[in-house]
Amino acid sequence: MRDRVSKDTRLCISLSGRPSNLGTRFHNFLYAELGLDYLYKASTTTDVAAAVAGIRALGIRGCGVSMPFKEAVIPLVDEMTPSAAAIDSVNTIVNTDGRLVAHNTDYLAVVGLLAAHGVRPTGPAVVLGSGGMAKACLAALRDEGFEDLTVVARNPQAGPALAAAYGARWLPGAAQLRPSLLVNATPVGMAGGEDAQELPAPRDVVAAAAAVVEVVAVPEDTPLVRLARATGAEVVTGTEIAAVQAAEQFALYTGVRPTDEQVRRAGEFSRAG
Numbered sequence: 173m174r175d176r177v178s179k180d181t182r183l184c185i186s187l188s189g190r191p192s193n194l195g196t197r198f199h200n201f202l203y204a205e206l207g208l209d210y211l212y213k214a215s216t217t218t219d220v221a222a223a224v225a226g227i228r229a230l231g232i233r234g235c236g237v238s239m240p241f242k243e244a245v246i247p248l249v250d251e252m253t254p255s256a257a258a259i260d261s262v263n264t265i266v267n268t269d270g271r272l273v274a275h276n277t278d279y280l281a282v283v284g285l286l287a288a289h290g291v292r293p294t295g296p297a298v299v300l301g302s303g304g305m306a307k308a309c310l311a312a313l314r315d316e317g318f319e320d321l322t323v324v325a326r327n328p329q330a331g332p333a334l335a336a337a338y339g340a341r342w343l344p345g346a347a348q349l350r351p352s353l354l355v356n357a358t359p360v361g362m363a364g365g366e367d368a369q370e371l372p373a374p375r376d377v378v379a380a381a382a383a384v385v386e387v388v389a390v391p392e393d394t395p396l397v398r399l400a401r402a403t404g405a406e407v408v409t410g411t412e413i414a415a416v417q418a419a420e421q422f423a424l425y426t427g428v429r430p431t432d433e434q435v436r437r438a439g440e441f442s443r444a445g
Contacts, residue, residue, distance in 0.1 A: 188238035234425035242304025261304035277420035278308035295352025306357035350380035361394035415439035
């Protein structure tokens, strides 16, 4: 992808509980395509405070933040932009001369992809999960006009609190629900996990949905995506969300906005590795 790295090369990283090559390949593809002296590396940590301190101290230009760190980094940054502050969730940190500014590009990606797939607020919507990605999805649904919202989360503190913040109801399980739109904002189905081959909701709940949003990006064809496609649902995949939000991150890190065609090819390249 690049023939040399120098002292002037700007480094961007990601922090994720389960790092993958998806973002690494996406960003490095575009750096090469656009002739930018940047390098991107996926990372994980058991000490998020030290990791964020390292971003500041080492002059790391940007950091993508994934589960389970989206809320944990909030007290560690200097500024929350409106996209992050509105939902108390961070997926992007930009470092400018030691000042760490937090953004959330997940929200922008979900809003844009709901419109692109023609998903309209015509019935009840269910969001599985209570973490930072669930917040981004709920905010996007609320702002797109969805009024009948249910949060399904096992955590008896986080679940009800999240539901109350977005005018939704909370349930600990989804078995009795028949949503028009089902959103999986949990890691169930993610490669490498114990539940990689599991569905995040019962089969009849998935089968009832006319549209499904999957936030898990690796693999692209999670068990949820496969079942939803088999039942004829409109599907927004996690790889689509990852590509759109990564393009927004790329622009924040570099000041360069790639074209839609470049984003498409970077997405294809990232999924091929």
